[in-house]
Amino acid sequence: MKNYTTLILAGLVIVLAAVLIGVMVYIQNQPAEVRAIQPLVEIAEMEPDSARWGINYPNQYHSLLKTETNNIDTTYAGSSQFSWLERDPRQVILFGGYPFSKDYNDDRGHANALNDVRETKRLNLNDEDPKHTPATCYSCKSSDNPGLWAELGMEAYDAMSFNEMTPNINNSIGCSNCHEAGTMRLIATNPALIEALERQGKDWETYSRQEMRSLVCANCHVEYYFKGDGKYLTFPWDNGTKVEEIISYYEEVGFKDWAYPETESPMLKAQHPEYEFFTAGSTHYEAGVSCADCHMPYVRDGATKYSSHDVHSPLLNPEEACGQCHTNTDYVVERVAIIQQQVAETKITAEDAIIDAMTAIKAAVAAGNADPALLDEAKKLHREAQFMWDFISAENSTGFHNPEYALEVLSKSIDTARRAQMLAAQSVGDMSLLETGTYYENK
Numbered sequence: 001m002k003n004y005t006t007l008i009l010a011g012l013v014i015v016l017a018a019v020l021i022g023v024m025v026y027i028q029n030q031p032a033e034v035r036a037i038q039p040l041v042e043i044a045e046m047e048p049d050s051a052r053w054g055i056n057y058p059n060q061y062h063s064l065l066k067t068e069t070n071n072i073d074t075t076y077a078g079s080s081q082f083s084w085l086e087r088d089p090r091q092v093i094l095f096g097g098y099p100f101s102k103d104y105n106d107d108r109g110h111a112n113a114l115n116d117v118r119e120t121k122r123l124n125l126n127d128e129d130p131k132h133t134p135a136t137c138y139s140c141k142s143s144d145n146p147g148l149w150a151e152l153g154m155e156a157y158d159a160m161s162f163n164e165m166t167p168n169i170n171n172s173i174g175c176s177n178c179h180e181a182g183t184m185r186l187i188a189t190n191p192a193l194i195e196a197l198e199r200q201g202k203d204w205e206t207y208s209r210q211e212m213r214s215l216v217c218a219n220c221h222v223e224y225y226f227k228g229d230g231k232y233l234t235f236p237w238d239n240g241t242k243v244e245e246i247i248s249y250y251e252e253v254g255f256k257d258w259a260y261p262e263t264e265s266p267m268l269k270a271q272h273p274e275y276e277f278f279t280a281g282s283t284h285y286e287a288g289v290s291c292a293d294c295h296m297p298y299v300r301d302g303a304t305k306y307s308s309h310d311v312h313s314p315l316l317n318p319e320e321a322c323g324q325c326h327t328n329t330d331y332v333v334e335r336v337a338i339i340q341q342q343v344a345e346t347k348i349t350a351e352d353a354i355i356d357a358m359t360a361i362k363a364a365v366a367a368g369n370a371d372p373a374l375l376d377e378a379k380k381l382h383r384e385a386q387f388m389w390d391f392i393s394a395e396n397s398t399g400f401h402n403p404e405y406a407l408e409v410l411s412k413s414i415d416t417a418r419r420a421q422m423l424a425a426q427s428v429g430d431m432s433l434l435e436t437g438t439y440y441e442n443k
Contacts, residue, residue, distance in 0.1 A: 043181040046147040050174030057175075057184075059301050064174070064309035067109025074315045076340050076398040081105045081116070090351045091393075093358075094386060097261040099124075100269060107272075107396070110311055113141040114172040127161045134158060134231035135165035139190065140220035143174030146189040154191040159230045178216040186212035190219040196235035213290035218275040221291075223391070225255060241276040243391045243409055247384055256383075263361045265379040270390035277395045282402035289325075297321045336400055343392070343399030346410045350389040352437070353417035357382050360424035360433040367428045374427035381420035388413035 039056040047053065054061025071080045084104045085092050095101040103121035107113075117123075123133045136158040139145060148157055148168055157165070180187045188194050188204040193215075197204055207215055223246060227234040239245040239252075247268075250256075256266035279285050284294075294314045296307045314321030315336060318329040326332045361378050364370045388409050392399060399406030425433035 045181050046150060046176050047181055048142070048144040048147055048171045048174065048176055050143060050171065050176075053175040053179075053181075057306075059304060059306045060309045061175075063299075063306075065111060066310040067312070068111035070109050070310060070312055070316075072312070072316055074313050075337065076344055077106055077313070077396060079106070079108045079312060081108045081112075088348075088351070090348070090355060093355055094351060094389075095269070098258045098267070098269065110173040112172065114169065117141045118166075123162060125163055127163055133162040134226060135160040135162055136226050136231045136233050137162055138165055138169050139192070139233050141173065142169045143171045143176045144169050146176050149189075149191055155230060155232060158226070158232050173220075177219060185209075186216045188215060188219060190233075192224060192233040192235050193219055193222070196237045199238050210288060210290055213292040214275065214278070214285075217291045221272055221274040221396075223271050223273040223276055225250075225257070227253075227255075237276075242280055243276075243388055246276070246391075247387060260358065260382070263358065263365055263379060263382070265358070265361065265382045267383055268387040268390070270387060270394040273391055273395050274397070274401060277391070277397075277405065278401040280402055280405050282405065284401075293324065294321050297324060339400050339403045340398040343403065343406050343410070346407060346414075347389065347393055347398075350385070350410050350413040350417065353414045353421075354382070354386050354389060356436050357385060357417040357420035357424065360421045363430070363433055364424040364428045367430070370424075370427040374423050378420045378423035378427065381416050381423065385413045385417035385420060388416065 041052065041055045043053055043056065050061060050064065054064075072078055073080045073082065082105065084106060085101070091104060092101050095104070099122035105116070105120070108116055117137060123137075124131055126132055139158075177189055178186055186209065188197070194204065204212075204215060222235055224233060224235050226232065236246045236249040236253075239249045250268060255268075257269045258267050259265065260267050274291075278291065292307060295311050296309060297314075297317070297320045298305055299308045299320055300306075308320075315333060318333050322329050322332045357378070361375070361382055364375055364378070392406050392409055392413075395401065395406075421434060425431055
């Protein structure tokens with residue numbers, strides 16, 4: 001009798017297991033929109049109004065709203081819109097002849113992106129001026145963009161002026177910049193990102209969800225430039241995403257952002273290459289950590305767990321941001337402080353070296369008898385040294401996203417700047433140009 005009971009029980013277990021597996025397979029094979037929780041309201045494709053999305057996802061939306069008022073500074077940056085030109089006057093010199101020498105404020109939170117781009121003094125709103133600000137400058141500032149790119153195409157979008165585009169832009173960065181309506185899956189929305197990946201033989205649709213939790217940040221947090229007369233938004237990734245590879249790309253296409261006054265050095269301005277910097281072999285990236293893990297950590301509201309959309313420095317909430325992996329967050333914060341101090345000090349050393357190089361090149365140009373080949377090479381090195389410095393300076397972590405790489409790039413910047421200074425001195429046979437700090441002594 002016992003044998004029959006055992007067989008019956010075993011049979012029941014097998015049947016129940018088979019049913020459970022069948023149910024799980026059925027659920028897994030249903031379309032995402034069928035499996036998802038039924039929304040309170042339907043969200044239109046590429047809906048620009050994040051408040052509409054917020055009806056279905058109130059925690060995420062209300063945390064996003066906090067980016068408007070979260071203006072807390074950290075030791076080396078933050079979100080209070082302080083002026084880099086006031087904090088580090090060397091940058092007035094470094095960006096001489098370029099609008100960044102007139103106005104260079106640190107970024108505020110996502111909710112302020114639209115207001116901040118409209119208020120910067122770098123804008124040239126005279127559409128009669130060939131150098132007027134293009135609509136391309138709105139590319140990373142608004143949740144209206146995915147719909148506008150779909151409607152107009154990016155080429156037509158970028159060919160418009162900033163003024164012409166303004167009536168179409170009404171919302172700051174929001175849900176449609178990163179999510180697909182209905183499924184809420186993370187997606188690439190910036191055509192420039194999609195095109196850059198395609199030129200590398202990559203398809204973002206094949207990325208895992210964890211990889212997408214960094215890739216969506218690359219819709220905006222990258223190095224880019226405006227290509228050609230149409231100011232077409234382009235990521236310079238064709239040769240790779242490391243700083244030397246980006247410089248080689250710009251060399252090949254003959255691009256410059258501006259010519260430095262009195263030297264005509266063909267200069268480059270780095271944007272905000274967080275994605276390239278973080279993915280260049282950093283410890284956290286190699287460990288599978290995403291941008292969202294640190295900047296949008298999971299938090300709880302009662303029994304509800306969600307990813308906070310109050311995007312800011314993890315130093316402001318280390319227990320939530322770092323504590324998911326690190327048990328001793330006090331040690332983590334101390335370690336960050338040491339790394340950032342070292343990078344910040346090295347960055348200033350690079351700035352001084354670049355200014356010395358620029359000063360020597362100015363003197364060589366003014367002398368009027370410089371060896372053309374040596375002087376041209378000095379200008380080229382000036383361009384490279386400053387872009388390497390700016391690649392670290394404009395990246396929003398003071399080196400922490402990839403500490404070893406930051407110090408490597410800055411050391412190359414210093415060496416390149418000193419070589420530029422040497423060549424400028426040799427071009428006119430004036431070794432006095434090798435003196436350091438001459439710019440400040442002459443002021």
